[in-house]
Amino acid sequence: MRRSTRRGVRRWLPGLILVSPSLLALGVFVYYFIGWNGYYSLTNWKGLAPPDKMVGLDNYKQLLSNDETFRNDVRNLVVFTVVFMVGSLLLGLFMALLMDKGVRGEGVLRAIFLFPMAISFIATGIIWRWLLNSDSGAGTTGINKLFDVVGLGFLHSDWHKSDSSFAIASLALPAGWALSGYVMALFLAGLRGIPEELREAARVDGASELRVYWHVVRPLLLPVLMSAVVILAHISLKTFDLIYAIDPGGPRTETPALYMWLTSFRGGFFARGASIATMLFGAIALVVIPYIWYSMRQERR
Amino acid sequence: MQVNRRQLLGAGVGASALLALPACSSSGDSGSGGDKKVEVFSWWSGPGEGEGLAALIEDFKKNNPGVEFVNAAVAGGSGTQARQVLTSRLLANQPPDSYQLHAGQEAASDIKDAKLEAIDYLYDANGWRDKFPKGLTEKLTINGKIYAVPVNIHRSNLLFFNPKKLTEWGITAPGKTWSELLAQGNTLKGKGVKLLSVATTWAQMHLMENVLLGELGADKYNGLWNGQTDWNGSDVVGALDVFKQLLALSAVSTDDWQPAIDKVIAGTAAFNVMGDWAAGYLQGAKALKYKTDYDVVASPGSAGVYNFLADSFTLPKGAPHKAYAEAWLKECASKEGQDLFNPKKGSVPARLDSDKSKYTDYLAWALGEWQNTSTVVVGSLVHGVVANNAWKAEIEKAYGVFFQDKDSKKFAGAIAAAYAANK
Secondary structure, three states: OHHHHHHHHHHHHHHHHHHHHHHHHHHHHHHHHHHHHHHHOOEOOOOOOOOOOEOOOHHHHHHHHHOHHHHHHHHHHHHHHHHHHHHHHHHHHHHHHHHHOOOOOHHHHHHHHHHHHHOOHHHHHHHHHHHOOOOOHHHOOHHHHHHHHOOOHHHOOOHHHOOOOOHHHHHHHHHHHHHHHHHHHHHHHHHHOOOHHHHHHHHHOOOOHHHHHHHHHHHHHHHHHHHHHHHHHHHHHHOOHHHHHHOOOOOOOOOHHHHHHHHHHOOOOHHHHHHHHHHHHHHHHHHHHHHHHHHHHHHHO | OHHHHHHHHHHHHHHHHHHHHHHHHHOOOOOOOOOOEEEEEEOOOOOOHHHHHHHHHHHHHHHOOOOEEEEEEOOOHHHHHHHHHHHHHHHOOOOOOEEEEEOOHHHHHHHHOOOEOOOHHHHHHHOHHHOOOHHHHHHHEEOOEEOEEEEEEEEOOEEEEOHHHHHHOOOOOOOOOHHHHHHHHHHHHHOOOEEEEEOOHHHHHHHHHHHHHHHHOHHHHHHHHHOOOOOOOHHHHHHHHHHHHHHHOOEEOOOOHHHHHHHHHHOOEEEEEOOOHHHHHHHOOOOOOEOOOEEEEEOOOOOOEEEEEEEEEEOEOOOOOHHHHHHHHHHHHOHHHHHHHHHHHOOEEOOOOOOHHHOOHHHHHHHHHHHOOOOEEEEOOOOOOOOOHHHHHHHHHHHHHHHHHOOHHHHHHHHHHHHHHHO
């Protein structure tokens, strides 16, 4: 009995000691702060003095029931997320399929497509602010200028400054530019993980190339698609720096993450900011937790 | 074993070096001469203002030899970026030795939450009370005490234009009222020129406050900020409608103000409503000549009114180097300091005894207007004079909704409600 306990301890203790520094750091700097933020979202904290009253869920109710800015921001975020995710997934998959077919200099091309991800979103934003400039006449720069040069002037767009309520969709362009190479790499790894024998077998059975992709490759790529979706979704929900660099405080491009920052640091409405942060956290958890659950079940199998 | 010990020693040295590093850079109380320094926090980093600050710092160093000056300037229009950095530091009770604020209600929340030291004693000791205009010290006084030293006076209600281009388009002079300007905008539209070039959100609201001022007049405008003018009134809503029509004829961008006014010089837009820091920028960084390359008048409907804002410096509670912070405030208030700073920044000095010969071109006109006793002085919304931070942020938020749905009535109602909630 005693011996078995000691053996048990010997089994888990070194591991625990090894991970305890990171557990402690995570506990303090992630989970404790999440809890702290949640606590402040229930107070009436406004201004530089500490809060003096608990108000329960009032901040949440305010935001959800009669805050037009918040509603507008959530809508913007949904538009941005859908366009950004669908765009990068399609583009990434397309590039991966082309690469998989075998091109010369694949290594170089892969690096080129992956490279935008290495650039910080702030830098990406500053470059794209110039590329998405919508000035007319001599002030034209970026993509609109390119349209002029190649004689497609009628394609001129106001991008994120247009009056359309889908203006934020144009910000999915830089985000997709930054991440579709990464999606490509994910899919490419997935494609390479599919044994050539399986495809060969299908071909021998007389399947056309299209059917090989649909019946053999597609099902085996599903796990990769799942990871790509989760990674893109949580990046999209958190995006702050990119939008801030391109158009800080523009109502057509404001998302809850920006609203959180603006209301906290310009107006001092810290409790409101904390409530928005908590809701964003909840939204991201909604995406990530099922994924973790799913992949853990896969592993156990 | 020996190698191990050496490794251990190396690790220990490395760790203590890491510990010592932040200690050196943050508190400055270790190392030689670390105590003789002053950290000043401002948002003066752009063209024009950056040069002005540099001149002021140089004079400070001359008067306070051996004192290290830490210039903690954070870039970004009108101080909105700097404010976020500053808020974090104030919340953590790690203030700089002095920080920049717009004179007026912008200080209200900092004072309420006991982040600022009253500096009446500096005013008394240095005789500053007679050196500044009475109206200005009144605006600086909150709950009977003074918390800031004004360095400069800016004017918000100005209309910039390029006279050569105006002649080219057949316009003899800018419209005297906003409706006259709107008419000119429709003429310009036929020529493919935008009426106004407007920068990012704060600059749009800067335009808005001056439309309100021009349409309502100074008295009613003042009433907007103390509850005496009803935001829901038809005159206010009408003024907002005018603002809406102006935006429709304008080139509205998300740039900072410098690229926006560049468009006026280039001739893609006819006018730009901006504070007089723009004159400093055009004259300095752009090397343009007043009256020939650029010209400026009071914005429509506001002749004889000075929509003012002032940059000021403060003494935070718990400033780590208080004595040098006081020396910095003395520099800011000094005649020499103000006369070095203001011509570069493109503003007029707050002091009444300044050297008039240093102010030429636009500034000569501005100084005349500021010191003219018949000039009516009102305060700027966007630049922190008339609304506290919370109300101002709520107005900005409501503006975002207005910018999309263009519903003037709802916008005015939202501002009125926010006033009641954040008084």
